[in-house]
Structures are given as structure tokens and as C-alpha cells.
Amino acid sequence: MKKALLYLFLTLAALAVLFPLLFSLSLALQGETVSPRILPDFTRLDFTVFAQVFAKEPLMGRWIFNSWVVSISVTAGVLLVSVLAAYPLALFRFRGQTFVLFLFLSTLMIPWESTILPNYLTIALWGWKDSYQALIVPFLASGFGIFLLRQAFKTVPAELHEAAVMEGCGRSRFLWAILVPLTKPALATLGIWAFLNTWNQYYWPLLVIDNPVWRTTQVGITAFRSTEIASYNLPMAATLIVLAPTVLVLFAGQKQLVEGLTAGAVKG
Amino acid sequence: MMDLFHRAVMASSRLHPGRETVSAFVYLAPALILFAVFTFWPFLRAVQLSFFLVDRNTFEPALWFGFGYYLRAFNLGETALGDDWIRSIATTFQFTLMVVPFTLASALALALLAVSKVKGIGVFRTIYTSSLAISLASAGVIWSLIYSPNLKIFETILTDARTALPAVALMTVWTNLGFSFILLLAGLQAIPKDLWESAKIDGAGSWRTFWHLTLPLVSPTLLFLLITGTIGCFQAFTQFKVLIDSVGPDQSTNVLVYALFTAFWAENNYGFASALSVILFGLLLLLSLAQYRLDTRVHYQ
Numbered sequence: 001m002k003k004a005l006l007y008l009f010l011t012l013a014a015l016a017v018l019f020p021l022l023f024s025l026s027l028a029l030q031g032e033t034v035s036p037r038i039l040p041d042f043t044r045l046d047f048t049v050f051a052q053v054f055a056k057e058p059l060m061g062r063w064i065f066n067s068w069v070v071s072i073s074v075t076a077g078v079l080l081v082s083v084l085a086a087y088p089l090a091l092f093r094f095r096g097q098t099f100v101l102f103l104f105l106s107t108l109m110i111p112w113e114s115t116i117l118p119n120y121l122t123i124a125l126w127g128w129k130d131s132y133q134a135l136i137v138p139f140l141a142s143g144f145g146i147f148l149l150r151q152a153f154k155t156v157p158a159e160l161h162e163a164a165v166m167e168g169c170g171r172s173r174f175l176w177a178i179l180v181p182l183t184k185p186a187l188a189t190l191g192i193w194a195f196l197n198t199w200n201q202y203y204w205p206l207l208v209i210d211n212p213v214w215r216t217t218q219v220g221i222t223a224f225r226s227t228e229i230a231s232y233n234l235p236m237a238a239t240l241i242v243l244a245p246t247v248l249v250l251f252a253g254q255k256q257l258v259e260g261l262t263a264g265a266v267k268g
Numbered sequence: 269m270m271d272l273f274h275r276a277v278m279a280s281s282r283l284h285p286g287r288e289t290v291s292a293f294v295y296l297a298p299a300l301i302l303f304a305v306f307t308f309w310p311f312l313r314a315v316q317l318s319f320f321l322v323d324r325n326t327f328e329p330a331l332w333f334g335f336g337y338y339l340r341a342f343n344l345g346e347t348a349l350g351d352d353w354i355r356s357i358a359t360t361f362q363f364t365l366m367v368v369p370f371t372l373a374s375a376l377a378l379a380l381l382a383v384s385k386v387k388g389i390g391v392f393r394t395i396y397t398s399s400l401a402i403s404l405a406s407a408g409v410i411w412s413l414i415y416s417p418n419l420k421i422f423e424t425i426l427t428d429a430r431t432a433l434p435a436v437a438l439m440t441v442w443t444n445l446g447f448s449f450i451l452l453l454a455g456l457q458a459i460p461k462d463l464w465e466s467a468k469i470d471g472a473g474s475w476r477t478f479w480h481l482t483l484p485l486v487s488p489t490l491l492f493l494l495i496t497g498t499i500g501c502f503q504a505f506t507q508f509k510v511l512i513d514s515v516g517p518d519q520s521t522n523v524l525v526y527a528l529f530t531a532f533w534a535e536n537n538y539g540f541a542s543a544l545s546v547i548l549f550g551l552l553l554l555l556s557l558a559q560y561r562l563d564t565r566v567h568y569q
Contacts, residue, residue: 118310141302200403
């Protein structure tokens with residue numbers, strides 16, 4: 001009896017959480033209508049809507065491609081820059097170490113929105129508007145990423161590093177052949193985090209992209225919504241198409257991401 | 269390129285094996301350069317521009333304006349021509365107070381449900397986490413259609429000054445739920461089992477167990493979510509742009525970052541936009557300091 005009650009609550013909560021997604025699926029499959037209903041007519045579901053999105057908006061494919069290019073580039077770049085910066089911070093002893101640590105820490109305090117205006121002016125001045133580099137380069141250094149990897153690198157004993165360097169193992173060899181393979185879980189966490197964050201960006205691409213060709217999916221779907229204001233099925237289908245990659249990345253990497261994030265949050 | 273980089277590192281450490289400083293800075297160089305160009309310089313530049321009238325074409329500071337923009341942002345000084353900018357700051361606080369407590373409470377309720385080990389619980393956990401994968405822009409599009417007048421469920425929710433802000437807040441709670449849920453679930457799972465059992469043996473009711481055992485033990489996670497949630501709310505922009513795309517009915521949804529966007533993008537008032545961005549930084553700094561003090565008081569296991 002108690003168990004039945006638990007399942008009832010679990011199911012009700014699941015329906016509440018899923019409602020917006022189920023509802024958008026329902027709207028997408030109802031066909032073109034000005035007065036959509038909450039539940040579709042299950043005998044007349046219209047699955048061609050997903051193909052119609054690409055026919056109606058020829059740039060849709062390009063937007064998805066752009067999002068992949070930008071997200072993969074930022075992810076790779078963040079991993080590289082963070083690995084390089086975290087290594088000396090975790091295992092070297094050098095002059096100015098505390099100061100550099102403080103500098104990186106202070107980047108966490110400066111919200112991106114506070115720098116957005118001069119950054120926009122920089123990008124405009126360099127003639128980078130409507131380009132991939134405008135969407136990629138400003139995000140390659142991440143204070144969060146550097147601190148996450150520094151924590152992970154610190155779990156490797158400093159004596160091991162010193163001994164290896166004394167024995168003639170080059171520093172870069174130690175980094176790529178020993179340190180990076182040892183800390184794969186943290187790298188995976190950072191990678192998933194960077195990918196999801198970049199894929200979901202909206203404000204910055206909205207500012208630096210004028211030409212629709214260079215749009216990413218997030219800006220694309222909102223533009224799509226306003227041009228297709230009369231119908232509901234197409235914008236909903238477009239949104240679901242855009243959601244698919246992040247949902248897949250999340251489900252594939254959920255355990256990894258959660259373990260990495262909770263290691264920082266729960267332990268405080 | 270990489271090869272050249274490695275050789276430079278090798279050379280620097282071979283020449284002076286005792287001096288790690290040089291090679292350290294070779295490794296740090298990319299991050300330092302990127303931060304200098306895209307974080308530190310723009311931030312200092314924003315501070316500088318906030319004191320000037322800025323040329324719209326060259327983006328250069330043209331005329332000293334002193335604290336004029338800051339006075340305007342707080343409704344002081346003679347330039348407030350019926351503008352109500354301090355309301356943007358108040359609206360931002362209001363929005364945060366709607367979103368953060370509601371998110372924490374509902375995520376904790378979901379986590380308490382999902383911590384029980386019954387058959388098929390994995391499916392429910394995955395469902396409760398799902399909104400983590402949904403971007404604010406996508407969620408905005410979905411909810412704008414839920415709120416659409418044509419659907420006749422919520423006809424005037426976004427056009428009524430009393431309901432517009434709560435409507436955006438509700439959508440934001442939904443988007444934040446997955447992240448908060450998964451961290452709270454992990455926090456609950458980290459509580460040792462014998463603690464629950466000894467509470468049961470002592471005859472503590474479930475309500476008492478919740479207040480005196482569960483809640484104190486997940487409070488570090490709750491505090492972390494309080495901080496990240498508050499910061500997120502203060503930076504909220506996407507949901508307002510997608511759902512409302514204006515200052516809202518009777519200016520009721522003109523949060524700080526949206527006001528910044530308008531000053532920057534629609535009005536090309538770079539000096540005022542810069543001042544608003546410095547104010548945003550100051551508010552977040554104050555909040556972090558306050559929460560840091562709170563942090564030292566929260567129970568740690």
C-alpha cells in the first residue's frame with residue numbers, strides 16, 4: 001500500500017516535470033492548426049513535421065552544423081588551455097604562484113555580462129563579426145575548468161612529479177603521458193560541461209551574428225518561432241530537433257558529469 | 269605549433285633545472301593571454317566607459333560624465349526623465365526570490381522521493397534530471413507556446429503586469445530543476461544509512477528526522493545551490509528575451525541584464541550600459557561575500 005502511494009507520487013512528479021516536453025511533442029505532431037489542443041488526435045499524428053522544418057528553413061541544417069563546430073572547438077580549446085594552466089598551478093612551485101591563483105580566482109567573480117560590451121567592441125574592431133572565431137575564441141579560457149583540473153591534478157603526489165622530472169622525464173611528457181591519462185574522469189566532466197554550456201549559448205551569438213548563415217541553433221530556433229508565429233507544429237519540431245544532441249550528451253555522460261560536479265559541490 | 273611549444277618548454281626546464289618559474293609561465297601563457305584580452309581588459313574598460321559619454325561610432329570615451337550614469341541607475345540626479353532604473357534592480361531581486369526558494373524546495377521534494385530504492389527508480393531519476401539538457405532558449409520557445417493566448421490555457425499571463433514575472437520565474441524553476449535535483453539526490457545518497465536507522469530506532473518521526481537529520485546534512489548542497497541559483501538569476505537574460513522581448517507590461521519584467529541589453533543594443537548608450545554592468549558586478553560581489561559568511565556557519569559533516 002505504502003509502495004503504491006510512492007509510485008503514485010513518483011509518477012505524478014514525473015508527469016509534471018515532463019509536461020512541457022510532452023506538450024511540445026504533442027503540438028509538433030498535431031499538424032498545422034491555429035487552435036491546437038493539449039492532446040493530439042492519436043489517429044492522425046503528423047511525423048513529416050520534422051522534415052518540413054528543414055524544407056521551410058533551408059538554413060536549419062547549417063545552424064546545427066555551426067553549433068557542432070563551435071561547441072566541439074570550444075570544448076577542445078577549454079580542455080587544452082585548462083590542462084596547460086592547471087599543471088603548473090597544481091604541481092610546480094614558482095614565483096608569483098599565489099598571484100596567478102588569485103588572478104584566475106578573480107575571473108570567477110567577474111560576470112560575463114559585465115564584460116560583454118567591450119568584448120563586442122573588440123570583436124567588431126577586429127572584423128570578427130559573423131565568424132566562427134567570434135563564437136569560439138572568447139570562451140577558451142575558463143576559470144572553472146582550470147580550478148576543476150587543478151583539484152584533479154593535485155591528487156597526483158608532487159613527489160611522483162619531482163621524481164619523474166629528476167629521472168629525466170620531460171615535463172610535457174609527464175603531463176601528456178601520465179597526468180592526463182590519470183585524470184580522465186575530471187577531463188570528461190569538464191568536456192561535457194563545456195559542450196553543454198557552449199551548445200546552449202544565446203546572448204553572445206545574438207550580438208555578434210548578423211548574417212543568418214552564421215547563426216547557431218539557439219538563436220535560430222527563436223528566430224524561427226517569430227517567423228512562423230501562425231503555426232505551432234513547426235517551431236516545436238525545430239526546438240525538439242535542437243534539443244536532441246544535448247539530451248543525448250547528457251544521457252551518455254550523465255554519470256560522469258554528476259560525479260564530477262558533485263565531487264565539488266557536496267564535499268564543499 | 270604544439271611541437272614548437274613543447275620544445276620551448278623542454279629548453280626552458282633543461283637550461284635551469286631548478287627554475288620552474290619560466291616553464292610555469294610558458295604553460296600559463298595561453299590562459300593568461302586569453303583572460304587578459306577577454307576578461308580583465310574588457311572589465312577595466314567597462315569601468316572606464318561607465319564614467320564617460322561614449323562616441324557611438326568609434327566606441328571611444330568622449331566626455332567625462334562622472335558618476336552621472338550611476339546616479340541615474342539609482343534614480344538620483346536630474347537626468348531621471350521618468351525613467352525608473354532602480355526598479356530594474358528591485359525586479360531582479362524579486363525574480364531571484366521567486367525562483368531560488370521554489371527551485372530548492374521542489375528539487376528537494378523530488379530528491380526525497382527519488383532516494384527510495386524501488387524497482388524502476390532509475391527511469392524516474394532520469395526523467396527528473398532531464399531539464400538539465402534543455403537550454404534556456406529552447407525552454408523559452410516551449411514555454412512561450414504554452415503561455416500563448418491561442419491555447420486558451422493562460423491567455424493573458426505574459427501581458428498582465430501581475431503575472432508576467434511569476435510566469436518567467438516558473439519557466440526558470442523548471443529549467444533549473446534538473447541540476448538542483450541531481451546534486452540534492454547525490455547529497456542525500458551520501459548520508460550514511462546507519463544514521464537513518466538509528467533515528468528510526470530512537471523513535472523519531474519522519475518529520476522530525478527530516479528537520480533534525482536530513483536537512484542539516486544536505487545543507488552544504490543547499491547552500492551551494494543557493495549561491496549558484498542566485499548568481500544565475502542575477503544574470504538572467506535569455507528567458508526574458510525569448511518570452512517577453514520588451515521591458516514587459518508596465519515595465520514589470522525589466523531585469524538588470526535586460527535593461528543593460530536595451531541601453532547597449534537599442535539605445536547605443538555605451539556609457540550607461542557599462543555603468544549597469546559594473547553595478548551587476550558589485551551586486552554579485554556583495555552577494556558572494558554575504559554567502560561566504562553564511563558558508564562558515566552552515567553545518568559541515
